[in-house]
Amino acid sequence: MPLETSADSPAPLRQISQLIGGYIDRLGAVWVEGEIAQLTRRPAMCFLVVRDLEAKFSLRVTCHRSVLDASPVPIAEGARVVLHAKPTFYKPNGDLALSAREIRPVGEGELLAQLERRRQLLAAEGLFDPTLKKKLPLLPRRVGLITGRGSAAERDVLQNARLRWPDVDFVVHYALMQGNGSARAVIDALRVLDADKSVEVIVIARGGGSVEDLLPFSDEALVRAVFACSTPVVSAIGHEPDTPILDLVADLRASTPTDAAKRIVPDVREELAGVASMRERASLAVHGILNRELHGLAAIRSRPVLANPTTLIDAQEVLVGDYRLRARRSLGHKLDRAGDEVGHHLARVRGLSPLSTMARGYNVAQRADGTVVASVGQLSADAEFSLRFADGHVDVRTLSIHPDDQPPGAPHE
Structure with a gap:
């Protein structure tokens, strides 16, 4: 029913706002085509201004952040879009807007999608x-x-x-x-x-x-x-x-x-420059190594052991000479002591030797088989034996045997 109003009985503004809101609510969700003139992103909600492609007319659009994120291609200002939205009327200030539920790019945007x-x-x-x-x-x-x-x-x-x-x-x-x-x-x-x-x-x-x-x-x-x-x-x-x-x-x-x-x-110029640079660096590196080694060799040659290589040998030669003298003196002393001991033992042996006794006029009687005749009782008449002297022996034959009256070992009177 149309609203009956007159100059004498006007309708309150709030009633008009409620009626407009009711009309818009009955419109339901619609598909709208336009171009995004302005886009503001917030953590939860996004606010857009969509303008008509031909007429100079624009309308505010609100949507949840997930609606923009669901687009296969990023949506930015200037993009042509088709959006599924429900018109809303804010009664306190009479503001008309669209609440978008889906946004699709069209034209180049659809191709990019x-x-x-x-x-x-x-x-x-x-x-x-x-x-x-x-x-x-x-x-x-x-x-x-x-x-x-x-x-x-x-x-x-x-x-x-x-x-x-x-x-x-x-x-x-x-x-x-x-x-x-x-x-x-x-x-x-x-x-x-x-x-x-x-x-x-x-x-x-x-x-x-x-x-x-x-x-x-x-x-x-x-x-x-x-x-x-x-x-x-x-x-x-x-x-x-x-x-x-x-x-x-x-x-x-x-x-x-x-x-x-x-x-x-x-680039051939860059490569040639690089080769020249590497050759120069390699030359500097080789010269640096050679200089270090030359300095090292000079330092080693300046050391006393290389400046006079026989220094250590001379010192060792002196030590060896000293050791040789000490060894010779020690060996000479030992040989002298050993010679003295041998001389003493030789004198004792000679003193105890039967030859030295025989040298004083004694001799030893021996049979042909080498047994010693210690008593005249071991001989018989016409027996043959030899007398051993200090300087040889004499073969003899007994003519007669005269035993002593005293037993062997008894003292003579």
């Missing part, structure tokens, strides 16, 4: 694993280049690479670098270059462009073909801000085609 989902799926398969990246050769003998015919990217790569290393050899394969069929053309050129064993690194180069222009370089088939390559692949697509999925799967990402030329070959 699809690419992000594809990137996440390929990353989950391990295609971007840094441990699987192949190392580029220090100085490749031959470089494969996939680019557009007559493009600025081709010129940048070839000219800059040859300025850095004039002898670098390129095998260029031209392919469609934009539009339908671009991904398939790049895949075919990539397979040809990967099969060429003389090619040591492959560069895929293209100049900058919009997200739609660079879309072929996020093609899943191309990404998988690059991952399957046995030859290292360098991605040089667009400019620094451009990040197609090819950059993630390639063994090396170059920010621009010019940067790719700097990455694949060294």
